[in-house]
Amino acid sequence: MKDQASASSYDLIFQNVGRFIDLTDEEKDLFKSLLKSGSAKRKEFVMRPGKMAKYEYFVTKGCLKVYSLDRNGVEHVSMFAIEDFWTGDMASFMLEQPASYFIKALEDSEFLMISKESFEGLFQKIPKFERFYRNLYQRSLVSYIERTNQGISLTAEERYEIFLTKYPHIAHRITQKDLAAYLGITPEFLSMIRSKMSKR
Known part of the structure; x- marks a missing residue:
């Protein structure tokens, strides 16, 4: 874990919060005082299932993967x-119950x-933050519902195209195996989809 975050890290989180609520300099200082900084090397776990989730995380550098394992040991990202x-x-x-997910660093984060x-x-202390977290x-929740509906109604190729459209800045930073686990297909099937799309 890091002892102190950089000024740019705080700038990023203030920009994120600022999309929904306006904070005074005094409120920013208070919010900043409640934050802790952390880091994880590539392949290091930030959280494992079974233990209580003590924190919510805001990524300022790197890439984290959130996933679970089914009874056969298959990853579902x-x-x-x-x-x-x-x-x-x-x-x-929120409910103070054991975590269900792994969080693992895919890059130094x-x-x-x-x-x-x-x-x-x-x-x-800053009631307007309720509006921010509600948003x-x-x-x-909307993202979760959309993904659930896509899994039911769309083909794997369509789900892959949506991912590329929605997250083009993520696609090149993750492995084919991890992306396949997110889409709910095998890496081999994803390779076939990519090959098919490249021939269009």
Whole structure:
């Protein structure tokens, strides 16, 4: 873990929050005081299932993979979090129950973290943050519903094309295996899709 984040890391999180709410300099200082900084080397785990999720994470550098394992040990990737993304195990963090997900660094990564205690204190001291996190969670829920519907109604090729359109800045930073686990297909099938698309 890092002891202190860079000024650019705080600038990034202030920009992220600023898309939904305006903060005074005093409120920014208070928010900053509640954040901790962390880091993880490539292939290092940030979180494992079974333990309580103590933090929500805001990525300032690198790429994190959030995934679960089924009973056969097959990976199911929920999301990739790069710079300017929030991630974590929301259910574990909010409901104080054991986490269901692994979070693993795919690149050397840095992030800012907020604990449950600081999270709740933030709402008391700066009530407008409730609006920010409500927007954040609503977007997360909509994204989850969209992915579920896509898994039911769209072909793997269509899901792959949507990923490329929605996350072009992520596609080149992850392996074919990890992307296949996100799409719910095998790496071999993804390779066939890519080959087919390249011939269009």
